[in-house]
Amino acid sequence: MPESYLIGVDLGTTLAKCAIYNNDCRVISEAQKEMEVGYPKPGWAEQDASDFYTITCELIRECVSKSGIDTKRVAALGIDSQMGGIMSIDKNFNPVTYYDTPLDSRSAGENRDMHERLGELILDKNGSISTYGNKILYWKKRREWRDIYKFVQPSAFVAGKLSGLTGDEVFIDESFLCFSGLSDLSRGEWSEELCIKLGVDMEKLPRIVKSTEIIGELTRKASEDTGLTPGIPICAGCGDQAAGFVGAGVVRAGQMADVSGTACILAACINSFTCDMKYKTLSCMKSAIGDKYYLMSVVLGGRTHRWFIDEFFSEEKARLEQNGVDVYSWLDDQASKLPPGSDGLIAIDYLQGRFFPPDPYIRGLFIGHTWAHKKIHFYRAILESIAYDHCLTLRIIKELLPDLDVKMVTAFGSGSKSRFWMQIKSDILQIPYQNLHRSDLATLGVALIAGYAAGVFRDIYKILDDFVDRKVRVDPAPGENRKYEKYIGVYGELFEALKGIYKRISS
Numbered sequence: 001m002p003e004s005y006l007i008g009v010d011l012g013t014t015l016a017k018c019a020i021y022n023n024d025c026r027v028i029s030e031a032q033k034e035m036e037v038g039y040p041k042p043g044w045a046e047q048d049a050s051d052f053y054t055i056t057c058e059l060i061r062e063c064v065s066k067s068g069i070d071t072k073r074v075a076a077l078g079i080d081s082q083m084g085g086i087m088s089i090d091k092n093f094n095p096v097t098y099y100d101t102p103l104d105s106r107s108a109g110e111n112r113d114m115h116e117r118l119g120e121l122i123l124d125k126n127g128s129i130s131t132y133g134n135k136i137l138y139w140k141k142r143r144e145w146r147d148i149y150k151f152v153q154p155s156a157f158v159a160g161k162l163s164g165l166t167g168d169e170v171f172i173d174e175s176f177l178c179f180s181g182l183s184d185l186s187r188g189e190w191s192e193e194l195c196i197k198l199g200v201d202m203e204k205l206p207r208i209v210k211s212t213e214i215i216g217e218l219t220r221k222a223s224e225d226t227g228l229t230p231g232i233p234i235c236a237g238c239g240d241q242a243a244g245f246v247g248a249g250v251v252r253a254g255q256m257a258d259v260s261g262t263a264c265i266l267a268a269c270i271n272s273f274t275c276d277m278k279y280k281t282l283s284c285m286k287s288a289i290g291d292k293y294y295l296m297s298v299v300l301g302g303r304t305h306r307w308f309i310d311e312f313f314s315e316e317k318a319r320l321e322q323n324g325v326d327v328y329s330w331l332d333d334q335a336s337k338l339p340p341g342s343d344g345l346i347a348i349d350y351l352q353g354r355f356f357p358p359d360p361y362i363r364g365l366f367i368g369h370t371w372a373h374k375k376i377h378f379y380r381a382i383l384e385s386i387a388y389d390h391c392l393t394l395r396i397i398k399e400l401l402p403d404l405d406v407k408m409v410t411a412f413g414s415g416s417k418s419r420f421w422m423q424i425k426s427d428i429l430q431i432p433y434q435n436l437h438r439s440d441l442a443t444l445g446v447a448l449i450a451g452y453a454a455g456v457f458r459d460i461y462k463i464l465d466d467f468v469d470r471k472v473r474v475d476p477a478p479g480e481n482r483k484y485e486k487y488i489g490v491y492g493e494l495f496e497a498l499k500g501i502y503k504r505i506s507s
Helices: 050-067 108-126 133-140 143-147 154-163 174-179 192-198 220-226 240-247 301-312 314-322 327-335 375-400 419-429 441-453 460-467 485-497 499-506
Strands: 005-011 015-021 027-034 074-081 087-089 150-152 171-173 207-209 214-217 233-235 256-260 264-270 283-286 293-299 346-348 365-367 409-412 433-436 470-474
Touching: 005 050, 005 154, 005 240, 005 441, 015 050, 015 441, 027 050, 050 154, 050 220, 074 154, 074 240, 074 441, 087 154, 108 133, 108 174, 108 192, 133 143, 150 154, 154 171, 154 214, 154 220, 154 233, 171 174, 174 207, 174 283, 233 441, 240 256, 240 264, 240 283, 240 293, 240 441, 264 375, 293 375, 301 314, 301 327, 301 375, 314 327, 327 375, 327 419, 346 375, 346 485, 375 419, 375 485, 409 419, 419 433, 419 470, 441 460, 485 499
Parallel strands: 005 074, 074 233, 171 207, 256 409, 409 433
Antiparallel strands: 005 015, 015 027, 087 150, 214 233, 256 264, 264 293, 283 293, 346 365, 433 470
């Protein structure tokens, strides 16, 4: 069989990546570029919607140039993108609004209103609270509304531009539906009931497709923009987390993933649509392949992790980098000398609101420090707080699905490089952790989805079994979780105890 190629593009929150793979899932070439997020005012965050297409084309062209491949042998192309926000287009597929990222809190009022009125129904239908349906309601009050023909996700916008779709042909795949607040996820359709009650014009919503649907072929114009051959099949793609789960091989019930990136996520793959109606902390997301779902929690803790180092360890970082030392490894080594619980110091890593359960007023917090605490205590407390959050998530998953048998957590994302952080999580959850040799999981995942969609291979599960390569395994120290129990309890109570204070501070 002659060698063919698959291309995966990952449009993440702060970084865009592209990779070309051969039949054996080996990377032929790859490229990446930072995605610029603007912060015009406190609580505001926005991205230029046109950048998604421009940067995608730049990265594909760079990969093609570096690889020297025969582009006639590219069998399929897939794109994934960040999931929590929304953008819009006019009838001619031109952007109308900026990409309204989940980091932006201007729709906090709409978010609060829709969940106060219809929160139970939204959760029951979508499997999650809304992160972008509230943004659609926000734009309804703005002058841009009259120019908006359809709302769309970045991955679908780029796929549509590459394949020459019209505004009427724009789509959204099922993995994005859970965060809309407007869908009936178990049926894979928009909820007429919710749209009517919220006053959303359903004609402005895109058609819903499977992640594995071929939505078009590369146009001649897109060929000139990318350096690829016209006619390459393009699949619908999916959300970046859904793509990452596929790339990590977390596609069977009972498998669990820990994503440590800008967002820190703990997710369990499950057999059927399940709602966290009691705690309203977990989201239920449709898998990009097959009929499975994921129960997961989301914390924007990775961004806090980086912020803390940039603001409080900048001098050490500069000095260490001059000597070829990684600052994260150095901090892990120092923090490992401290006792579990950071000598009574607890952190809250939500610096700009909380998605699940929704509370836009929550801000960061350190509590319990004394004159004896050093900067390194605060660093360890940040790592531990994410693990505390994961512990509370696991307890809810077990309450909802007591028969779910979890034997291993697969960690990926930049934070998975830290064996020390994996050990903290493993000790607290009392479940073994493993990370993977490769870090290109989203681009790999969406490339494999594209290959499956185009018929390059029939059994994607076998492909994943053959090519997902485990690296480091960490086992929990028996009983070590008991040293953290008091702090986990306090961590969980802080959100409710400080609810009124947070609102007064951030209003």
